[in-house]
Amino acid sequence: MGFKKFFINLTPSPLVKLFANPYVAGDSIQAAIDAAKKFWDERHLCSTIDLLGEELQSDEEVQYSADVYKRLIDALGSQEYSSLSLKPTQLGSHRGTEHCKKVIEEIIERAELDNIKVTLDMEDSSFTDMTLDIFRALHRDYPTFGTVLQSRLFRTDDDIKSLRGLNARIRICIGIYNEPEKIALQSKPEMKKKMLDQVELLLKEGHYPEIASHDEGVIREALNIAERLNMKKDRYEVQMLMGVPMQAFQDELIQNGILVRLYVPFAEKWKFAIAYCKRRLAANPAMAAYIVKNILHKTAGRR
Ligand SMILES: Cc1cc2nc3c(=O)[nH]c(=O)nc-3n(C[C@H](O)[C@H](O)[C@H](O)COP(=O)(O)OP(=O)(O)OC[C@H]3O[C@@H](n4cnc5c(N)ncnc54)[C@H](O)[C@@H]3O)c2cc1C
DSSP: OOHHHHHHHHSOHHHHHHHHGGGOOOSSHHHHHHHHHHHHHHHOOEEEEEEOOOSOOOHHHHHHHHHHHHHHHHHHOSOSSEEEEEOGGGTTGGGOHHHHHHHHHHHHHHHHHTTOOEEEOOOSGGGHHHHHHHHHHHHTTOTTOEEEEETTBTTHHHHHHHTTTOOOEEEEEOOSSOOOTTTBOOOHHHHHHHHHHHHHHHHHTTOEEEEEOSOHHHHHHHHHHHHHTTOOGGGOEEEEETTSSOHHHHHHHHHTTOOEEEEEEEOSSGGGTHHHHHHHHHHOHHHHHHHHHHHHHHHHHHO
């Protein structure tokens, strides 16, 4: 475990909660829908709403999560601004691929009735095969079903090629999970360079890349690639996390006719939000440094 991660794990829950405020829409389905609607009405930003929760090991918690997604779909109804994102380890991966696929299919079936698109997020590398197996199996019957690939993994070029002909929505990001050097790049600049190559590959292979990054340089370069390949602006989109302060850039992209979508997470129960909030904390260098400093200060004071 790295130094930063160690300290973030020590961060008291109320502090994590306070910090996480801008990154989480709220603690109800209605709060998530209100946030997504506000982004659309005020700024023409699309959303992908995500129920927080991962690594669930009990059938009851999985059933609860699946039910929340179904209630969310019913409340969201047919609209033009929001899709859904969900995770295998939140929806039955503990009982194997077939079970997880069944739980996810029930959600997609319901979402399809209202033309709501669904994306299967990518978790750490121990779930890559399972995620892609579920994606491939369900994409046959639900062509708008999308998934995510992570540029840091050495396997991703091959994974893209293995999806040839699917013309799928593929979110491409560097990936948030630390992975061992045997299977993944370790340097962020290399990951970002790879991500740009993969945006090009996805476009050439006929997919719809969803360029997920907060690095303005990476996004601009990805858009240059699309332009160089003469891709129409409806062949790709840009995605960012709610709460990362990039409003001016997002508005500029939208004015230039690029679809921008925010990841809008919510949790009815705080315990399901902690892992996500800690990852956001780790990704925000200024805030993470501030917390590490405070914990060190308090620990030193106690001695
Ligand atoms: C919509 C969306 C969906 C995603 N889905 C997945 C997924 O399914 N699986 C997965 O592994 N990863 C996912 N990610 C995470 C993605 O891999 C991370 O965004 C990535 O790890 C961070 O890389 P970056 O390209 O933003 O570059 P970075 O270099 O990490 O960030 C660029 C700049 O953005 C700023 N920034 C980044 N995060 C924060 C923050 N929390 N607070 C303040 N500033 C910040 C920093 O100042 C930094 O300078 C998703 C990201 C997005 C935007």
